[in-house]
Each structure stands twice: as C-alpha cells, then as structure tokens.
Amino acid sequence: MKLRFSVLFLTASLLALAADGAAPAGGLDTASMNKSVDPCVDFYQYACGSWIARNPIPADRPRYARFTELQERNERVLLDILQGAAAERSGRSPLDQKIGDAYAACMDTAAIEKRGVAPVKPELDRIAAISGNDSLIEELVRLQNMGVPAIMMFGAQPDAKDSTKTIATLSQGGLSLPDRDYYLKTDPKSIETRDRYVKHIQAMFQLAGDSPELAATKAHYVLDFETALASASTDRVSMRDPNKRYHVMTKAELSALTGPTVDWANYFKLAGAPAFESLNVTTPEYFKTLAANRPGDLDHWKAYFTYHLLRARATELPAAFEKESFDFWQRYLTGAREQRPRSMRCVQTVDRGLGDLLGEKYVQVAFGGDAKTQITQLVENLEKAMGQDIRNLPWMTDETKKAALAKLAAITNNVGVPQKWRDYSKVAIARDDFFGNVERLAEFQRSRNLEKIGTVTDKSEWAMTPPTVNAFYSPQYNSINFPAGILQSPFFDPRRDMAINYGAVGAVIGHEMTHGFDDQGRKFDGAGNLRDWWSPADAAEFEKRAACVANEYSGFTAVDDVKLNGRLTLGENTADNGGIRVAYMAMENALKGKKDKVDGFTPEQRFFLGYAQIWCENATPQSERQQALTNPHSPGRYRVSGVLQNMPEFQQAFSCKASQPMVSTNACRVW
Ligand SMILES: [Zn+2]
16 A cells, blocks of 8 residues: 555656646747847857756756756655655565665664764774785775775776677776876866865874874875876876777786786686686786886875775765765865755665666656657657768768668667666665665675676666666667656657757767767777778778867867867767757658747757757856866757857758857868
C-alpha cells in the first residue's frame, strides 16, 4: 500500500513540476525572451534575456542554466523516491533497502559528527607508518582501491585500435587543482590561487589534528609534490589527440621506461588486477620523468597521501571538513556562496554510488508514455539528414564520404535507459555507516573496473546515470546516448510544436552524432577503432576548416582577460555547429514545405529560438574563469552566437543584414 501511495505522490508532484513555469503545451517559451533586443545584434539576449533577468544565480550554485533548472526538477523527483525508500517499514524491496539506507546514512549528520575522524584514523595511521618503497606502493594501491585519486590512474579501457578488447591502462593523474597550468603559471591570479590552496591544505591538516606549524609545513610539501606531478603532465589540449594517448607496451617495456625504482609487478599484483602482458601507457613521459626525478622524500609522499585521503573523504567526515573543502573548492574557485542543502547532496551521493538502482525507480515515474518512441524517431530522422549532409559536402571526395556514411550507419542509439541495469548485490549498504557505504561502493566500482582487463569489451556499458541531464557520444562504442533525464522540457516536450523540439533536443542529438566526426571522433572508424579512414587531401581540408572554428572561438572573451581556448573547445564547437545543421535539415524534411506561423514565428524562427533557449544561463566570474581554463564546452552565450553567426539559414530566418553582429564575415563550416 505504502509503495503505491508513494508512486501516486510522485506522479502528482511530477505533474505539478511540469506545470511549474513551463511553456504552455505546443507553444514557444516567449516569457524567456527579451524582444526589445534585435535578434540580428544579439540573438542570445533576444532568446534568453528575460530568463537571465528572472534567474539570478542561487547562493548555492556557481552557475544557473536551463540544464540546472531541469536537474533541480529531476533531483526533486529523486528526493521523493529516496525519502519514500528510506522510511523504515517491513517488506521493503531489496532495491528500496539499498537506496533508502544509503540516503538515510548520508542524512544522519548526528552519527557522522559523533564518529569524528575515527573512520579515517586507521588509514591515516597506515600512511604515517610508511617506512620505505614497499609500504609506499602498498599504501598507494590501498588508496587507489578506495577511490582516492593519487599519483596516476590505473584501470581497464578498450584498446583504442581494437575496441573489442579491454586492456589495462595507465595514465597521468593525481593533481588536485583543476588543471596542470594552475601549478605552473606565474600570473598574479595563479599565484593567489596557489596561496589560497596552501592555506586550505593547512586547515585540513589542522582539522585532522596537526599543530598549525606542522600543518603549514605539510601543506607546502603537498603543493611542491603536486607541482612536480604537474610539470611531468601533458597539457589538456594535447591529451585530446587519441594518437598521443596511445602507447601500448609490454610490462617489461614499462619497467625499462621507468627503471628499477618502481616495482610494477608488485603494484599490479597488489591492485588485484588479472594477469596481463601488455598495457596502454597514455603518457610515457609522465612516468619516465617521475621515476627519474622522484618528487620529494617520504615526508612529502606522506603529506600528499594524507591530503588526498582527507579531500576524497571530506564529505563523509564531520561538517568542519566538508565546510573547509567547500570554502576553497566551491566558494573560492567557483563563486558559490553556500553549500547545497544536505538532502540534495545526499541525492547526488546516492546517484553517484547506486545510480542504476535509483535510475530504475526514476524512469518508472519520469520517463513514460511514448517519449522513447518519439525520440527514437527523431534520432532516425537526424541520421537520414546527416547522410544527406555528408553526401552533399562540397569539400569531401567520394571515397572518404563512403567511409563516413559507413561510420554513420554503424552508430548505436541508446535512448532513456541503459541496455541492462548494473548489479549491486555484492555491495552491503548499512543505514548507520555513511563512511563505510561510500568506501564499499568505491571498492566495488574499482574491482568491477579492474576485472574487465583482458575481457571482451561490453559495449552496453553506460557512462551516465538515467536521471542525468546530459548526453554523450562514445568514440570506442560508436554510440550516441541520451539518458531519460534530458528528454524533458525545455529539451523535449511531446506536446510541443515540432520545430522547437528539432531546435532543442534535435540539436542535442545532432551534437552527439557530430562528435563521431569532430577532430577527435573522426580518427575512429565505425567499429570504434583508432584508424585513419581519410584521404590525405580530405584530412587536410578538414583540419583547415576546423582551424577556422578554433580561431573563431579563441576570439571570444570568457571573463576579464581570459579568452576561450579554441583548441580545447574545438570538438564541442564542431559538434554544436554540425549538430544544429543536421537538426535543421531534418526539420525541413519533416515540414515538407509547411510554413505555418505559431505565436507570430515561422518554423525556422521557432527552431532557432528552441535552440538558443536551451543555453540560457547565469554564471559567476570565478566559474567562467575555471570553465574557460578547463572545460571543453563553450559558455552558453557562445554556444548560441558562435554557432548562429556561421549559419546563412539563421540570417535568412531573421532577415539579418551582412553588416550585423550575428552575421560572421568569415563564416566557418566543417559539417
Ligand atoms: Zn559534446
């Protein structure tokens, strides 16, 4: 009875949410527009101006966007599910027990405060007792198995050149600040950030029981140590090139690379990895450099391990740790002023740890009707349009077009939910042990990953949980994936005018499809293998056209003196530009010449408004800065203007003149 009641309650609250501020069924969201702005001068303000004015950044957020708006609606649904599942009663299903108790344990702050640092104490003692190479490697493996990202990443990944095989992979890692450049740049802002970072580390050590003097010394050790890792690391833009990340070698070759200081055989054995002969070392230079110039003495290593442990576990420790972490990582670096409510943080914790269980419940209440059928149809229409687009490309030879069309035909479409749900039956979740739950879940994920080494790649794996407001393309699976969480208003509304859906979710689908053909994706074939299927002339023409996009976005200012990095954001911008074109073509096919106006707008105008309105956002300057330095996506306003100023179809729809800002004098086009 209780379960049925809770489902009814959820359905009711979901309907209430849909009514909440959403555009009327079938109509355009004119309430978000600022019609006093000329669409040919600033289309982003024209489409989003009122939304931007109406939605200041909440105190607990660094940015607030249409994505965030929908995320909040999804989180309220998840909260209902979790509160229902957490209510203690007889006969709870095993699924409800797991997600309900995980949530209840996270909410039990009295128990967390009472335990203090006790849960982390045994590990701190182990770190303090490290006395030489063997105990150091042992502790490194322990931390990594607990999900603490120290020094490097070791795990299973599909072989880039044979995606059917999953192989061991070793990568650079172990930094805390958002990018290697944060350690290496010498401008005043970077220096200030490092000063603040050291003060934060010191505060964390003091919370764990160190004197201020010792804590300060150790904080400097951590910064020195991480700076050494940063210097050895390859930069973010280079890491985007899949060829630069592919260095398959035998274990003997790895040992020869780093010399005898690292006992790899012991490391792999301790990690619990299945036996293997060769592995991909994504950045050989990193391991060579670190082995040759070992960063610091044992005290440096201990300080580094300790801080990383405290940082990774701050949310499961007493509030003082969480607050200190928030003050640096969120308040200082992103500009958020308050923590999100505990209940919402706990929703996220359960989504992260038990995402498929929670997702299974979520789609029961939030992904019904024929949404899946409609989206699948849209995807098929866009695939047809992309085929047209490729066949009509003026710059590509027939031979390369044939290979591109074969890759397009091979794309797998996943809509709403993963092909199979993850099995969490091996993980015990206790209502009174938040720290232990998080640790057991991290260990579960870790061993689940390592077990895949040497196996046939399971291409049904999903990288996102069903309630996530996002979508992704996987180059190695050659799949496009749309979690149920994003298949809602303002992205998709089955009752809404088709032109707006094509502009919104259609452009998202086109974006993911185009990722298969952006500067990274184009290097993989239809089977998901890193293989060059381009004629040299076509490849050169692609690079020339991509350089136009890179230059265009490098000219955009993110905040103050910080510009976007056109090379970092190239893949995303290529996907934005190609995606909207494909969506536009699909819409024109579907309209079959019908050009009825709705709310005074032609279908083409509604299409572009639908597109622009998914990108409305407000962001703090701190967040704009961090995003520009680290995020491969451009800010919302450039995802609108950067794309539309390249499109004659847009200029025609709004009768823009050649001299106006929304018309580029040097329009770029790849796809
Ligand atoms: Zn993307």
